[in-house]
Amino acid sequence: MNFKILCSDLDGTLLSSKNDVSDFTVSEMNRIKDRMRVILVSARMPKSMVYLQKRLGIENNPIICYNGALVIENGNEISNTMLSPSLVENLYERCHHYDIKMGLYRGDEWCVEETSERVEKEIFNTKATPVFESTTVTLNRWKTQNMGAHKIMLMGNKASMDKITPLLDAQFQKDMHCYRSNDTLIEIAPKSVSKLSAIQSLLRQGETLGDVIAFGDNYNDIDMLKNVGYGVAVANARPEVKNIVQKVTLDNKSSGVAQFIKDHL
Template sequence: MEKKVKLIITDLDQTLLKGDKSISQYTLDIIKKCKEQGINIAIATARSERAAKRYIDLIKPDIVISNGGALAKHNGEVIYRSMLSPLVSEALIKDCVLHTDIGEVTVETEMGYFSNSPNLLKNGVDYDHAIYNTYEESLDCETFKITVEAFNNKAALELATKYSECSFLAYSGEPWCRFAHKNATKDYAIIKLAEHLNTDLSQVAAFGDDYNDIDMLKTCGYGVAVSNAIEEVRQVATHITYSNEEDGVARFIQENFLL
């Protein structure tokens, strides 16, 4: 493979991170070598910056694409932002709270991360910044995403279709769905970042495992699926590497992109 990659983008959960949410020293060393060779490193995650903070601190990426593509920053500078309007956000939150097929409702905003579950630590320490909110009063702000515990994905999808600016995404292997602006996607953010960096998409490599990584992999010159990825991701990938438990991202980078 010709070594011409200028930007490497990786998802976090089940891609770069192992099942226990750790990052191996080997992977961190490979990322460091990429930077030494002038390759930009980006993470592209469904998490917010706050929920990804400990990984951002470890990796020190040049670029952070967070909230599933709703926000993209290069060295701290906002390059792209796509949020649901206050009006749509308020109406959708009310719909979710009142729906019998939806449990916990979380809302990511610039003001903070809110949840209507009294057990704020049930989603792990990465979400210990959550603020309890019953949503009885309007948040009155734009939202990066509204993520819900859905007992019926079809019912949740029907809610999204009520709002023309809204998109819907179900995550694999867990009963959670995300509502966001229709342009809040990883691939759209990557296109904007590539323009900002004056980098051709053929010189970009992306790694992923789940539904929200499909268009990202299709957009980039190298779309690499970890072997534990869902079948839909594997089908669109240009390459398949080892699993997240086997440092698949780092091994592929070392074997194909480092001098």
Template sequence: MTVKLIASDMDDTLLNSNTKISERNAAAIHKAIAKGIVFMIATGRMYVSVKPYADALGLDVPLVTYNGALVKGSKSGKVYYEHPLKLDTALELLAYCKEKGYYIQSYQGDELWVKEETVFSAEYERISGIKAKPVGEKLYHPEVAPYKLLAMTKPEEFQKVWQDIQQKFAGKVTVTSSRDNFLELMEPGVNKWNAVKAVAASYGIRPEEVMCIGDSNNDLSMIENAGIGVAVANAKPAVQAAAELVTASNDEDGVAEVIERFTL
């Protein structure tokens, strides 16, 4: 099978444990691009958090951000499409999380809104490199629909909060996770695969010519549907089970290994 487009998740996949792109990963990506293969990033992160990595790789492609809620050009800044949460749904979710005492943060434009600085917001800032904007009670009353909401919990409470929100908002929201305590909340139908597939189509590339690489639950949609779905060795068991193959871990240049195997 000919691979014409490669879409990789960022955290715990393309990035190592130090949130860096290794020299080997970068070299493999540049070689693939030189052969005419499209390489793109598909992430739950904010656009502003992804762009520096895309720039470092010299990418000139649409980037899938917010788990597919926004697809935006890495160099042009062109918005290819956006699917934010419905404002009414967002307001309902925010009110519910406030009532339950769940930590919630909102992505307004390319700003990260939090009620106040907490250990959760500090953890997110450390991982993403983005400074949160404390807005107090305004967090619960946005006037513009957010791209997504993200709830964070203690690890032992995660499954309970997931089930609680999923049952309460069944049919109104897509619920997935990117880390063991990150609960991602998007508009129904928003996922990485639908966004990657749309980008591929804009290049005239068929789904079976796409390779997708990831590690977590929010990568399942693209790993299950791509022509070649790849899990890194540190991926969750369910992701590894869904993948056609498992490459090395994110700390062992797994992205480079699979690119070298299939394209170089």
């Protein structure tokens, strides 16, 4: 297999634990990084990806953050797409009605109203610490800067998420990607961007999506995996993801991405 670019999702894909990659993965990335660009593609904020870039020895390569809403290379923003302040305020009013908490992300800033089991998991998994303040305060502060959100995380119970999901589809579908990562979490990103569109923005002259091999596990990876030259799912991926790829490798805890690289690249 001869590809110019390798793109990989992080959580549930490249990471063999909740917040790190295996030594085997580091070794395989070091073996190939001089002949293909390795680009990390994630829903994470920049600082929760940069430490992994450094561990893999690819810190000079771009990173695709927030499912494509923010693309950074060598500390510089290549592209930047936010949900508007008015849109975020409108969503907050709906969430408040259903007693759903919001985590707001912009650049390297993560704001939540209070700690919880979910927030503590996120702190551990991403090695990031949030700002604890009222969502109203955050939104007012961002409005004065005319800034919106790169990502919103909705946190509630299954019943509240079941109730708000059809409302999101009905009222916000044209402006937002709403992706339910599990029964109690919904991730929201700007509609105009995706992991695939961000990859396209990083193609150099003479390169096409056919030059890209990509790895993923979840619904927000499907568009990327279907449209690049070769899509690979880890064994722990959603069934819908495994159905659309060319190959399924070992699960993430078994360093499936690294094993595929060793066997085929």
